[in-house]
Amino acid sequence: MGATAIAALTTGAATAQEFTLRMHQFLPAQANVPRDVLDVWADNVERDSGGRIEIERYASMALGGTPPELMDQAMDGIADIIWTVNGYTPGRFPQTEVFELPFMVSDARAASSALWTMYEEHMQEDFAGVHMLAMWVHGPGMFHTNRPIVHPSDLQGMKIRGGSRGVNDLLALVGAEAVGLPVSGVPEALSRGVIDGTTIPWEVTSALHVSELVHNHTEIEGPALYVLTFSFAMNQDTYDSLPADLQEVIDNNSGLEFSIFAGGTQADADGPARQVAVDLGNNIVTVSEADAQEWVEVVQPLYATWVEDMNGRGIDGQALIDEARQLMSDYEAAN
Secondary structure, eight states, X not given: OHHXXXXXXXXXXXHHOOEEEEEEOXXXXXSHHIIIIIHHXXXXXXXXXXXXXEEEEEOTTTTSSOGGGHHHHHHHTSSSEEEEEGGGSTTSSGGGGGGGSTTOOSOHHHHHXXXXXXXXXXXXXXXXXXXXXXXEEOSOEEEEESSOOOXXXXXXXXXXXXXXXXXXXXXXXXXXXXXXXXXXXXXXXXXXXXXXXXXXXXXXXXXHTHHHHOOEEEEESSSOXXXXXXXXXXXXXXXHHSOHHHHHXXXXXXXXXXXXXXXXXXXXXXXXXXHHHHHTTOEXXXXXXXXXXXXXXXXXXXXXXXHHHHHHTTOOHHHHHHHHHXXXXXXXXXX
């Protein structure tokens, strides 16, 4: 009887936890995205699998490597699941860049919906080796600087951490120096004076204590200065190794709806983070949508340059812009 009981317990334990998956990403565990997006997904998968899947969460590059290496870690199986910024490897996933063009995106949910739709329709070859779980964008990117920025010319001579290739190109146009730096390196670079400011959305400032390090913030009404695109991806072999019912658990918690949830969750976190800067008495410059036309005019040449670059890769750049705008417009009209 004792042996039978032990065997039963052993069988139950094996059934309860059959697969352990390692999820790797670059932000501290308490940051908004790990806490409010990635952990939500992981908790739901663990619950819906009846405990047969366990997801180990590794924050701040705890498994080693650098943020630009995360996609390769997923492809190579160093991690089972990763979350990363597509722009950390500029030009590698060119079609996603359409959403990173300056003043392209007005609503994170609409853009996240459009990005996932476009991924499913014609981007999957760019991400061979992974099973994509979700793709999304954050809320409006903006400037956080050691002196006020109102006009594009105010950036001249400043060293700014650029959030995307498009922002780096904008900085070059106005005479600023774009500094390539993963977001995790921003606090030290600001505190040491290596950079004069950074471009990130409000929601990231909390985990990085940016509002304590610089006291000027420039937000632009209307379409966002920029947004970044994210990939939340799983090693293809890991996904294929799961039985069909557990693959279904993964898929039911992923895709379009989760992409919209993730982008919306990030955008919704902007408000509380902005309030921190308000409470600190920081200087918040708000450029009206009318005054933002000065900025929009500056970046117009970037669209032609980007389209030309895409055409050189055999990709119809203007068609991507038109498709993205149409999908975002359709989403906004329906919601």
